[in-house]
Amino acid sequence: MGDPTKDPVALPELAAIRAAQARIAPHVHRTPVLTSRSLDAMAGARLWFKCENLQKVGAFKARGACNAVFGLPADIAARGVVTHSSGNHGAALAYAARARGIPAHVVMPEDAPKIKVANVEGFGAHVHFCAPTLPARVETCATVARTTGATLVHPYDDVAVIAGQGTAVLELLDEVPDLDIVVAPVGGGGLLAGTAIAAKGVRPDIVVLGAEPAGADDAARSLAAGTVQPMAHPHTIADGLRATLSERTLRALRLHVAAIGTCSEEAIVAAMRATWERMKLVIEPSSAVPLAAIIEGALDVRGRSVGIIVTGGNVDLDRLPWQR
Amino acid sequence: MGDPTKDPVALPELAAIRAAQARIAPHVHRTPVLTSRSLDAMAGARLWFKCENLQKVGAFKARGACNAVFGLPADIAARGVVTHSSGNHGAALAYAARARGIPAHVVMPEDAPKIKVANVEGFGAHVHFCAPTLPARVETCATVARTTGATLVHPYDDVAVIAGQGTAVLELLDEVPDLDIVVAPVGGGGLLAGTAIAAKGVRPDIVVLGAEPAGADDAARSLAAGTVQPMAHPHTIADGLRATLSERTLRALRLHVAAIGTCSEEAIVAAMRATWERMKLVIEPSSAVPLAAIIEGALDVRGRSVGIIVTGGNVDLDRLPWQR
Numbered sequence: 001m002g003d004p005t006k007d008p009v010a011l012p013e014l015a016a017i018r019a020a021q022a023r024i025a026p027h028v029h030r031t032p033v034l035t036s037r038s039l040d041a042m043a044g045a046r047l048w049f050k051c052e053n054l055q056k057v058g059a060f061k062a063r064g065a066c067n068a069v070f071g072l073p074a075d076i077a078a079r080g081v082v083t084h085s086s087g088n089h090g091a092a093l094a095y096a097a098r099a100r101g102i103p104a105h106v107v108m109p110e111d112a113p114k115i116k117v118a119n120v121e122g123f124g125a126h127v128h129f130c131a132p133t134l135p136a137r138v139e140t141c142a143t144v145a146r147t148t149g150a151t152l153v154h155p156y157d158d159v160a161v162i163a164g165q166g167t168a169v170l171e172l173l174d175e176v177p178d179l180d181i182v183v184a185p186v187g188g189g190g191l192l193a194g195t196a197i198a199a200k201g202v203r204p205d206i207v208v209l210g211a212e213p214a215g216a217d218d219a220a221r222s223l224a225a226g227t228v229q230p231m232a233h234p235h236t237i238a239d240g241l242r243a244t245l246s247e248r249t250l251r252a253l254r255l256h257v258a259a260i261g262t263c264s265e266e267a268i269v270a271a272m273r274a275t276w277e278r279m280k281l282v283i284e285p286s287s288a289v290p291l292a293a294i295i296e297g298a299l300d301v302r303g304r305s306v307g308i309i310v311t312g313g314n315v316d317l318d319r320l321p322w323q324r
Numbered sequence: 325m326g327d328p329t330k331d332p333v334a335l336p337e338l339a340a341i342r343a344a345q346a347r348i349a350p351h352v353h354r355t356p357v358l359t360s361r362s363l364d365a366m367a368g369a370r371l372w373f374k375c376e377n378l379q380k381v382g383a384f385k386a387r388g389a390c391n392a393v394f395g396l397p398a399d400i401a402a403r404g405v406v407t408h409s410s411g412n413h414g415a416a417l418a419y420a421a422r423a424r425g426i427p428a429h430v431v432m433p434e435d436a437p438k439i440k441v442a443n444v445e446g447f448g449a450h451v452h453f454c455a456p457t458l459p460a461r462v463e464t465c466a467t468v469a470r471t472t473g474a475t476l477v478h479p480y481d482d483v484a485v486i487a488g489q490g491t492a493v494l495e496l497l498d499e500v501p502d503l504d505i506v507v508a509p510v511g512g513g514g515l516l517a518g519t520a521i522a523a524k525g526v527r528p529d530i531v532v533l534g535a536e537p538a539g540a541d542d543a544a545r546s547l548a549a550g551t552v553q554p555m556a557h558p559h560t561i562a563d564g565l566r567a568t569l570s571e572r573t574l575r576a577l578r579l580h581v582a583a584i585g586t587c588s589e590e591a592i593v594a595a596m597r598a599t600w601e602r603m604k605l606v607i608e609p610s611s612a613v614p615l616a617a618i619i620e621g622a623l624d625v626r627g628r629s630v631g632i633i634v635t636g637g638n639v640d641l642d643r644l645p646w647q648r
Contacts, residue, residue: 273641276641281378282605317597318647
């Protein structure tokens with residue numbers, strides 16, 4: 001596969017995900033796996049929720065960021081890391097950099113939720129605001145990298161990040177070895193790629209599914225077309241899932257993901273609220289997307305044992321979607 | 325000690341709490357123990373949260389109710405159980421009765437939060453509404469017991485219920501054996517009594533503390549006076565803590581509890597919100613009282629390793645206290 005940092009479609013193998021698990025263990029929580037008979041009844045299936053909302057920085061992103069940061073050689077790491085992120089990856093990179101004692105630079109759109117900005121700044125990172133467009137983010141990020149010598153850690157188009165995200169499902173399968181199906185939400189595809197590689201590596205017979213908002217269904221369309229289908233204007237409350245697949249993450253999905261189901265905005269809010277009410281877990285809208293797709297019937301998991309990666313819990317408690 | 329059902333100050337011993345643990349194990353969750361560096365920093369201590377908000381029915385009350393219901397002889401159990409409750413104990417008794425396949429009758433005040441009424445009805449219990457006064461509840465409860473033959477299961481003035489509530493701290497000490505201190509909120513005192521008996525039984529050198537709202541400080545005053553100090557008009561958002569100690573629970577507190585700290589309403593709301601934001605846990609106001617008392621300085625735990633029983637997560641998501 002050559003140097004994975006050069007090959008634009010290189011992916012981690014199971015061994016790299018296992019190595020990531022050992023590398024990040026001192027810096028991340030082993031999150032609990034929780035169940036709810038109420039949600040089982042709504043889904044018509046047995047659901048096992050891997051609670052990455054209870055992870056460091058409130059999201060699975062701590063895994064990928066820690067693997068990327070702690071995998072850097074010391075001389076490169078010392079110059080710091082930089083990323084552009086709508087929030088959780090930025091906070092995660094800031095957390096990981098602080099844990100290693102190196103600088104972090106985070107480029108964020110001006111309209112990012114304030115709790116996410118506060119998270120990043122709370123970890124001591126330098127925040128660089130830019131216009132809320134992808135070109136602006138990329139350009140600002142490149143400028144910071146050039147002037148500081150920091151290493152870019154992309155939110156998902158990165159072999160080490162994908163390997164880190166794959167560690168959550170390893171823990172889940174360790175606790176619930178006989179899952180029939182595992183479902184993860186898909187935005188840029190880093191979590192779903194890592195989850196799929198890890199799950200199929202450990203359990204070749206498992207079915208890996210993705211879930212995304214109908215208003216940001218580029219992954220479903222890309223998987224159907226076989227090539228990345230860009231999406232100029234995603235429209236969804238699930239702000240963590242507005243990104244587009246890369247060639248790299250699409251390749252992993254084509255290799256290992258059986259289907260991607262979509263869901264309505266109404267279903268996302270209802271599934272989010274049901275999770276708060278029934279499971280007493282604060283989850284962000286993106287985290288509710290797999291349950292929403294199951295309840296709406298876009299993913300048929302009836303009667304099966306289903307693992308769901310609950311991706312994060314960073315929400316603005318002053319602006320809850322059922323109160324708008 | 326004689327027949328504990330007759331002796332008004334009988335208490336369970338550690339052996340009864342261990343027996344309760346085995347009896348209820350098939351019917352309750354072993355809840356996770358979670359930590360948060362952010363809340364540790366706010367408290368100046370190392371905090372271990374035993375998450376009973378993730379328990380069946382969303383509250384530790386499932387433990388006491390299951391122990392009471394499954395401890396009844398078959399012929400008595402068949403006639404059902406009845407209680408008066410502001411909510412969580414009612415739901416817990418309904419849950420336990422359904423698990424055993426017997427009728428449950430729950431007397432609730434007309435102004436109980438709708439999520440708690442829905443919980444109780446969702447478990448198939450018969451709800452009997454009454455005026456929101458203690459005499460009305462007691463009278464309605466007695467009438468139901470007389471007409472149906474159901475056994476009264478008091479929310480806290482009951483040996484089996486206290487034994488069940490004490491099982492949470494057994495699990496906590498199993499996972500974190502070297503705690504210096506354990507803190508539980510106190511309303512009627514069933515949880516704190518069971519927690520104190522269990523914790524001191526296992527670890528005689530542990531310090532057991534209580535916490536309650538300043539606006540419902542009957543337990544602190546009762547402990548100081550040595551006799552139950554009734555409180556006609558408790559005023560607090562922590563609706564689970566408005567009850568008054570019984571002779572029985574006061575006796576346990578006098579034997580085993582070192583101190584009870586109080587806290588302001590503002591501190592309760594702030595601690596509740598901090599727990600939602602930092603730990604991603606939906607907790608009800610009562611659950612935030614120990615953290616509030618610690619942060620306000622009423623309980624001095626600085627530099628120590630502190631277990632906190634997080635009592636429940638049943639809140640009305642349409643009426644959050646920071647939005648009123």
